Ligand SMILES: Cc1cc2nc3c(=O)[nH]c(=O)nc-3n(C[C@H](O)[C@H](O)[C@H](O)COP(=O)(O)OP(=O)(O)OC[C@H]3O[C@@H](n4cnc5c(N)ncnc54)[C@H](O)[C@@H]3O)c2cc1C
Ligand code: FES
């Protein structure tokens with residue numbers, strides 16, 4: 001046990017993480033403190049201003065890894081679909097400390113901000129003394145509770161596109177109203193270009209070991225008009241039904257499948273498909 | 274071991290122990306602030322809530338290393354304020370306290386809410402205390418007490 005450290009800036013944090021790779025990055029602590037590890041050595045990152053804040057730069061929105069959910073909810077730059085998800089995370093006290101880095105830091109498929117990041121093709125920036133890597137979120141999540149992060153690296157930034165889709169639908173199914181961990185979460189985004197579908201993004205959270213998104217299936221509808229897409233709708237939905245292997249958890253895999261397909265169909269219908 | 278400095282209920286303090294210690298335990302055991310209650314240590318009940326830099330936070334989910342330079346207010350510190358008196362009176366008049374275990378957290382959740390939104394709707398009050406569990410009152414009395422305090426404390430928040 002090397003003990004815990006409070007670095008004064010990012011450089012010091014990266015130096016420490018390189019020297020003592022066993023240091024556990026600590027952001028808001030809302031997951032770590034529940035895990036209740038024995039004699040942990042933490043690297044406290046939550047107050048590093050270089051890793052906080054939200055910026056808009058040519059068509060993109062950069063979210064500092066240590067930004068809290070409350071800070072994001074107060075920001076005029078954060079897209080509404082992200083806010084829809086954030087406002088349903090836990091309760092005020094947890095949103096006041098919980099961060100974007102911490103939400104993806106343990107690779108959970110139940111992480112509500114991660115679902116939005118999946119749907120938007122977010123890029124995760126990780127840094128170490130060796131330099132920086134920018135990883136598309138779908139590559140960042142390797143498997144159940146497993147992310148692409150080397151032992152000397154920390155997450156420093158999340159970048160999402162500043163898009164204003166024609167239609168989106170976000171749904172979270174939890175066990176109760178407040179403090180509910182997602183049992184099923186859904187995000188559908190539809191972007192049109194004149195009368196044709198420019199992009200369609202469909203993601204499911206909390207139903208499998210990783211967040212589910214099938215870009216090859218999405219391609220089926222790209223470039224079509226809504227009328228043409230309607231004709232392919234059954235085939236599109238079936239592709240999801242056939243492919244999705246859902247985990248048995250607090251709710252059965254069968255129930256999960258029914259609800260996910262219903263959410264997908266509703267999204268298509270409300271989006272005019 | 275690094276030292277950390279913070280303000281607790283208006284007083285400068287130094288902590289030299291293990292930075293991974295839980296703020297909740299330090300407040301209760303080292304500072305004897307037993308108005309900070311421990312109900313779950315999992316972030317589920319809000320009984321351990323304090324204000325950190327004016328924001329509501331569950332002290333069971335905070336390690337000491339995270340509060341270097343912060344200002345912490347527990348119910349013991351908040352008790353000295355005019356705002357507390359208004360909340361205290363409203364809670365008493367509307368029987369919003371039964372066993373009292375949730376009350377410190379509820380009162381601080383109310384303070385955090387009212388300082389950001391002095392005239393909340395009933396729904397906003399319910400969201401404000403959504404992380405605080407109460408086994409006794411059924412919540413309505415607490416919600417009404419906070420609405421009453423918001424009216425009677427006009428100008429204080
Ligand atoms: C009662 C309760 C309700 C909850 N409800 C929800 C909910 O509805 N939706 C939801 O998505 N989550 C929920 N959570 C989980 C948790 O609050 C979130 O996942 C939160 O985003 C974690 O962020 P944090 O900053 O507190 O993480 P921490 O606890 O600080 O860290 C979490 C993990 O990420 C790692 N990590 C942190 N920062 C970095 C970094 N910069 N680089 C690399 N790794 C890092 C840590 O080492 C750790 O493994 C809930 C938790 C509780 C206790
Ligand atoms: S003891 Fe902290 S939330 Fe229950």
Ligand code: FES
Pocket residue numbers: 369370371372373374375376406407408409410
């Ligand atoms: S009064 Fe007993 S828990 Fe609220």
